[in-house]
Amino acid sequence: MSAEVPKKQFLSQEMELFGSPLYRPDPNQDSSASVTSQSQHAEMAFASDFTTFQHDIENCQKCPLGKSRTHFVFGVGNPNADLMLVGEAPGRDEDLQGIPFVGRAGQLLDKILVAINLSRDEVFIANVLKCRPPNNRDPLPEEVEQCEPYLRHQIALIKPKLIVALGRVAAKTLLRMEDTLKNMRQKAFTYEGVDLRVTYHPAALLRNSGFKPAAWEDFQQIRDLYQAKRKDAEVNG
Ligand code: URA
Secondary structure, three states, X not given: XXXXXXXXXXXXXXXXXXXXXXXXXXXXXXXXHOOOOHHHHHHHOOOOOHHHHHHHHOXXXXXXXXXHOOOOOOOEEOOOOOEEEEEOOOOHHHHHHOOOOOOHHHHHHHHHHHHOOOOOOOOEEEEOOOOOOHHHOOOOHHHHHHHHHHHHHHHHHHOOOEEEEEOHHHHHHHHOOOOOHXXXXXXXXXXXXXXXXXXXXXXXXXXXXXHHHHHHHHHHHHHHHHHHHHHHHHHHO
């Protein structure tokens, strides 16, 4: 039997987390009367239409990175993708262009995608943080706390069959665990019911080419898993 989460189950998980995937609160309603916490309330307000959702959040000022960014980097690719790649945060090039993975690491990622018979247009690429941390420092826990609901809602709308966490920061954020990349790769995880695999961040491969054989091994497995899931969906609908 396929290990993937049926769409119905995914929706019911979102119902549990957010109240309703389709629910948008009445803007005229007195929110102080609500029993939900502010963050739950904010999540419930997310639009169920992808473009509306992007439009609604792209002026975010929930953390100080909103002031220092050039562009909010929502994500790029196919909103119906079966494969979603999640990086850490925009860097300088991404901040300037408003598109994830367009710098050197992004160019390497594009090559890796081609090597596993995929293109940017077929997948969806996003980051844990949507705004660039100054000097590319690691995301702070409070930034992740504010920003992760955006990623969670993106995943809920895209409903990928497979998520790939690129690097330790994306992996530890999504999996809520502290471990080394070496220990996390080659293991089967799930995030919100969706299969998740961990591999090296392309920037790590640029820094240390010694990681490349292991990364290639990971991406071949990712390709095989993705293709098996696509086939399974074709056969079973
Ligand atoms: N590194 C990331 O994690 N994300 C980007 O978008 C670019 C570099």
